[in-house]
Amino acid sequence: MTATRRFTDTFVVVLAMLAVWQVLHLIAGSTALPAPLPTLTYLLHNVTTDRFATNAAATIEAFFFALLLAYAVGLAIGVWMGAHRLSGAVGEPILVALYSLPKIVLYPVLLLIFGLGISGKVAFGALHGILPVALLTTGAIRAIPPVYLRAARTLQLTPWQTIRTVLLPAALPEVFTGLRIGFTVTLLGVLLGEMFASKAGLGSMIMTDMSLAQSEDMVTVAILLFAFAAVANGILLWIEHRLHRRV
Amino acid sequence: MTRVGLIRLAVIVGAIGALELACRIGLIKHQIIIPPSEMASALWTLLASGSVNADIERTLGIIVLVIALSIVLGFAAGIAIHALPRVRAALDPFFATYYAVPVFIFYPVLIAIFGLSVMPIVLIGVATAIVAMIIATLNGLDRVPRVLTKVARVHRLSRIKTAVTLQLPAAAPYLFTGVKLSVSYGFIAVIAAEFILSPAGLGRDIADAYADFNNRRMYALILFLLIVATLVNAALHALDMRFAARRSGGRP
Known part of the structure; x- marks a missing residue:
């Protein structure tokens, strides 16, 4: 009921x-x-066009590499700051301060360093994702009961074995929260990157549609991105809840 | 200053020094990044010339407007939604997903509807910031201890008096979290909107300077925005600390 x-x-x-x-x-x-109903019928037509396929592929490619980079760098920083107390105490406030800055102002700098192609977008997307992944991983590892680490030391595990068999499994649920948030903000970063000075990807497609007054195209792409992000977040949340319950 | 604080300061100064050195000896080309000292002097000249004053006023004005609207309307909406449990249950899934979807992608749609003016910037700013305030208000009202409402009933306080003297102070920490997030999100969304497409403003200035290869101006403006954002965040953090200290100390 x-x-x-x-x-x-x-x-x-x-x-x-x-x-x-x-x-x-x-x-x-x-x-x-455009009105809702015609837009939704247009959506079915739009996703079959070559133009949509090309741009979607460009966005997916950039997002994939950005996410890979954000996860790799974020986890590395997080494990380091979580395991090494002094580094964490020194670094965490710096990362928190960086997290709340408007990163868009750094985009021109990244474009000057990496150029206008896919690398600039990837770097900008990763820049968004690294910080939440690193911060939540740090918190997760710091929250591990010290007795686990003492057990690891008693068993004379190498640092790598300690990370793989003790730290990561114990910290996994919270680390996964970081990965989920990292997913969301990296996607936003890549799309923002595409909306400025880019010739490929769904973000740039929306900007072109706007200047050509192709409202139906624009709204359908926005809705599809919404749907993609919402579904992905739903799946990641579901996994996250399962991980939390397991512990 | 504590030892950790000193090390942190050394790390930050060291990073800036390393960037300065790398730029000076030509490891990083001048066309890519200019030395931090040059950014500072460029910013000084820019501010002294007064040529960006109009844009600073415009951008900061929009940010203040967006934040004020988000906090006031978000708080009001939060109270209204909290009073209607059924509406709230229906809206909960949307609140839970809101910050997971790229709301900003609707900025071009807003431009198509309202034209290239202040309106789309304000709307996308409020859309980004207001939901954090609504969620924080709901959280805060949820956390008001049941005993306080009972006390109010025992003392026969009026509805308004209960709200002002008991419920509001009890919910205050959560409301402050909402304020903090609204400020941060509002700032980011307005700058991003200006940067991507806007008739004027600091974000637009940075984009223009980038397009003109005017690195001195671009880095001066970037430095300015980073300083403003850092100061605002530091002020909010200090307030947060003070609230926390007041909550833990003083009363039994």
């Missing part, structure tokens, strides 16, 4: 959003904002 009611209520919220969209469309006119 309650589950169905909640489902209906959420459905009502979705309907309300569509109604707001319809009203905005009536105010703004079709060229600025």
